[in-house]
Amino acid sequence: MKAPRNKRHNFLLVIISVALAVSHPLLAQKPNSGFRSEDIGDPKLAGKIEYKESSQRFKISGSGYNIWNEHDEFHFAYQAVEGDFVLSANLKFLGKGVEAHRKSGLMVRDSKKSESISMNGSVHGDGLTALQYRKATSGNMSGEPSEIKSPERIQIERQGNEFFFRVSKDGSPWIDQGSVELNVGNTVYAGMFVCSHNPEVIEKAEFWNVQLEKKYWSPIISENVGNVDKSTLSWLAQLGAKWVVLQGTDWVDTEGKGYWTPADIEPIQKRCREFGMELYSMMIPLSWIISPMLEKPDRDKQIENICRSIRAAGEQGIQMMEWRWSPDFKWGDDVGYYEVEGRGGATYKAFDYSIAKNKPSFPELGIISREQMWDRLIYFCGPVMKAAEEAGVKMSLHPKDPPVKEMRGIARVLTNTDEIIAFLDAVDSPANGFTFCQGTVTEMGVDVIDAIRRIGGRGKINHVHFRAVRGQVPNYVETFIDEGDVDMLEAIKAFKEVKYTGSLVSDHTPKITGDIEFGKLGRSFSHGYIRALVHAANAEQ
DSSP: OOOOSOGGGTHHHHHHHHHHHHHOGGGGSOGGGSOEEEEESOOSSOOEEEEETTTTEEEEEEOOSOEETTEEOEEEEEEEEESSEEEEEEEEEESSOSOTTOEEEEEEESSSSTTOOEEEEEEETTSOEEEEEEOSTTOOOEEEEOSOOSOSEEEEEEETTEEEEEEEOTTOOOEEEEEEEOOOOSEEEEEEEEEOSSTTOOEEEEEEEEEEEESSOOOEEOOEESOOOHHHHHHHHHTTOOEEEEOOOTTTOTTOOSSOOHHHHHHHHHHHHHTTOEEEEEEOOHHHHHHHHHTOTTHHHHHHHHHHHHHHHHHTTOOEEEEEOOTTOOOSGGGTEEEEEOGGGOEEEEEEHHHHTTSOOOTTTOOBOHHHHHHHHHHHHHHHHHHHHHHTOEEEEEOOSSOOSEETTEEOOOOSHHHHHHHHHHSOOTTEEEEEEHHHHHHTTSOHHHHHHHHHTTTOEEEEEOOEEEEETTEEEEEOTTSSSSOHHHHHHHHHHTTOOSEEEOOOOOBOTTOOGGGHHHHHHHHHHHHHHHHHHHHOO
16 A cells, blocks of 8 residues: 555645535535435445435435445445545444444445446444455455544545545544555546445435545536437447436427426436436427417416426436527528538538528517517526426526527527626526527627626536637627637636536537538537647646
8 A cells, every 4th residue: 555645635634624614515505416326236225315405414325235345235425526536524324223344435436337446435333444445347345444443534535546545533634544546537436325234224324524625627528419329328428428418308208298207307317327427417398488488378387397397307316407598499591590611621500690680570489579588588487496496406598599689570688798697687596507608609799708707607607518609690600619719728717717517518510521410520529629628727727
């Protein structure tokens, strides 16, 4: 075992821990918007996580034969964490317990498979404390017991591929318990666990002062997808994604009910997990929002169905739901779009407002004033945001694209930074937020970096479409990610500056010759570019 390379963890981490206990946003979130929770290794009895927001305490129930040998069974509350980090927590078992070697503690895993490479700092029911690790997939678990029994607080830290275990008892500074080197990826699963050491028993433990210090800024980098087919999820997993952003959702309600139930979403979440990923977000189908946008007689029924769907999504662990307030959601020449040739013969989408400016109104939509659009939006948000708050789900409104003031008789809202801020003020809910579509914001003609700071500084960016545009309304062209008007490195640095850690995708890109469904070749280029920008931003001190 190696001695820790960094000796700062005694006094400095005590200060960091106190500060994080007050300020770290994770501690104010419900489990399904911070730590995820699931059984590992298919234990006979299902575990669960409960969170009491007033005291910021987690109660974790878990079963399982053991965390040992070539595979594990236990209940795991975790986050996907990129790069170096420090995770600390107080812990104690609840109740007398059955097995002396029931275990609770902190863990790092390379995957959520039962045989995964992993390490943990565990505290047993009889007080035995140990550093445990499995260095190879399906390899035997090894352990090194500590001389200290029943510590009140434990900690694991990652420095590169070396993982340290520390304990604190009776208020002492951190005491090193050793370290282990593991050959794992840059992104691992880190969190709290409970194992009963008896497949017929459920044990419970409580965790509090849970503090996760991420040293590497790591937004959730993914891509929008329209299905969960094997080809789609394989592509996404091969890019290195840990989360799935499901934008195409019209197919989810297979029965045509007009809402989702937990049973609709559960198989999709299960499918994502088969590829080592979690379903992070879903787009509310636009067809469900038409009645509220047009103020039809059934709008309250439609709103209640949407609220029901939000509750179902929260129950299945969905963290964010994206939505649009766009009755005229169209992408053709009827609203001013056309195609132009770009570099190397690629096909770009362009916009010219003069093409659509003088066209008549849409017969099925009619004329809608700005006041009507705004009032209907605020009416819709009342019950929807309340449902989202209760479900622990963030709502993310996409701005109108193209951001013109009016399109064929329909007024458009949220077409500049000030209007976005006004909307966030008018709907002052912790669930309410904005999809920062950087392409659309560029088209507005505003200072994009300033907009990131103004909206992100309020903690109101819930999703990012990171794409590039040349020009602005009334004329612009959507380009490859490396040839737009905005300095993309400065933009990424601004997201880091405002401590944005939500989802970030490339969204649509130019058509590449020979591309495949969903523009996977073009979006793979954008995805790699985004990952490189994040690394560059983290390299700057």
